[in-house]
Amino acid sequence: MVMLTSQFQPANNLQPIRRVFRRLRTVFIVLFCALGTGCAHQGLVSQPIKPHVHKAPQKHRSAFKRFGYRYGPGYYHDVRRHYRGHWRWPTTGEASEEAPAGKSTTGAEVVVDKPAIKGVVPVYFATDREVAGGPSLELSQISYARAASNTFGYVTVSIPIVHKMGEVEIPGTSWRGTEAEQDGKHFRIQKLNRLSREEFAAAIANPADSLMLFVHGYNVTFRDAAFKAAQIAFDANYKGRVMMYSWPSKGGLTDYDYDRESALYAPDGLFDLLQLIKKEGKVSRIIVIAHSLGSEVVLGALQQAALSQATLGITELIFAAPDVDRDVYLQRASQIKAAAGAVTLYASSTDLALLASMKKAQSKSRMGFVTKNGPTLVPGIETIDVSAVGSEMFALNHSTYSTSRAVLDDIGRIISSSTHLRPPQRTPTFRSMPDDSNTTYWMYPY
Incomplete structure (x- = not known):
């Protein structure tokens, strides 16, 4: 027994040491918890806006x-x-x-991290471009090939913080390559979604003051059409719903012949869209802006409406630099006036694209061109000569209507007003031609 007791004695001597370690461990746990509790009860830190x-x-x-x-x-x-x-x-x-x-x-x-975006414009679209793939949608799936029926959807376009009125800021190209897209410097597509016809109809049925439908011109891709529709609406301070019809332009400067054939092909799809808007839109005002060769598409759709005796309910119809043969314009004038409550036409004598079109088609004049004898006039269509804005603003893309602040302001007053105002009422700087007592058209003063 004595031997056993001496054998276990060292173990008994460790008990006090173990108690010390347990107490130290408890102290460390208490300190750790206190430290954590103190951090949790510090003052409020700054939060992102x-x-x-x-x-x-x-x-x-x-x-x-x-x-x-x-x-x-x-x-x-x-x-x-x-x-x-x-x-x-x-x-x-x-x-x-x-x-x-x-x-x-x-x-x-x-x-939120740093300044970049001025605003976002949602744009509904219908297109008779050929669209590949399934329900999801990317820009690469939308081609310039012609489709038998419309594809519907919406796109959201962000406006960069550096945006200047009349400009569509896109990445520049140099010998080094194309600049990378940035929210703070460029227009960008942030979202692109396809909708079924039923979903599209349901979406546009929501009440709104008005709907602006933009029909682009020659040499315009789907992406650029979305940018231009968003830019016009944003710069004109338009608060209604924005929509575009993108017909299959090839989007190349040398592809005018292909684009002209596409413009003759596209009226069926636009007429279908206009009927859908009339039936499902439930808006107080429908505004159609047609640019360049897109005016040919609009005239074709209006002709179909006339032949089928369909009422489209267009409140304001705006032609900007319309690339349509003068004789065709005069022949369709009655259909144009019957389709809309008011019609405004912007024409110019300095439009280089229309001059090229006239030469190529061996046409006497174009609907949007001003000859030495003046613009082509039709009673009931308010014609405005914007030659004074300057030829440098037209260039080959002849988009003075969307780059000149003077023209944009006038378009803005048309699309934002609840009632139609005649040119001198909305823009007093217009000059009556030939004079105030015998006004047949208006002109921006030189």
Whole structure:
């Protein structure tokens, strides 16, 4: 027994040491918890500014909700009103009908880092371009080939913080290559979605003050048409719904012949869209802006409406530098006037593209050209000579209507007014021609 006791004695001597270690461990745990609790109760740290978000409960608005915007009246805003910085667009866990605007489906807030975007313009579209692929949609799937029927959808276009009125800022190209797209420097497509015909009809059925439909001209890709529609609406401070019809232009400077054939092919699709808008749009005003060779597409659709005795309900019809043969214009004048409540035509004597078109087609004149004898006049169509704006603004893309502040201001007053105002009422600087008592058209003063 004595031997056993001495054998276990060393173990008994370790007990005090173990108690010390247990106490030290307890002290460390208490200190750690106290430190954690102290950190948790520190003063409030600065948080990133949360973007202002508009509610948009209607179906098919989720893509617009995730960017904190809504379509309809007041659909875009100057971002500087609400944030001090750039909205970083979500790439994963994007907002949906189940996720509130301004948050991803994971609950993460949309963050703000630096100034970049002035605003976002949602643009509905219909196109008779051939579109490949399934339900998802990318720009590379939209070609210049001609399709038998329309494809519908919407695109959201962001306006860069550096945007200047009348310009569409896109990446520059040099011997080094093409500049990379940046939100703060360039117009960008942030979202592109395809909709079924039924979904599109349901989406445009939501009440709005008005709807602006843009029909682009020659040498315009689908992307550029979306940019131009967004730019016109943004610069004109238009608050209604924006839509474009993109017919299959090849988008090349030397592809005029292909584009002209496409313009003759496209009226069926535009007529289909106009009927859909009339039936499902439920808007107070329908405004159609046709540019360049897109005017040929519009005239073809109006002819179909006349032959089928269909009422399209167009409130304002605007032709900007229309590339249509003068004789065809005079022949279709009655159909044009019958289709719209008011018609405005911008023409010029310095439009280089129309001069080239006249020479190529061996035409006496074009609908949007001003000869030495003046513009081609039709009673009931308000014609405005914008030659004084300057030939350098037309160049080969003849887009003075969307690059000149004077013209944009006038278009803005047309599309934003609840009633039609005659040219001198909305823009007093117009000069009556030939004089005030015998006015047949108007002119921007030199």
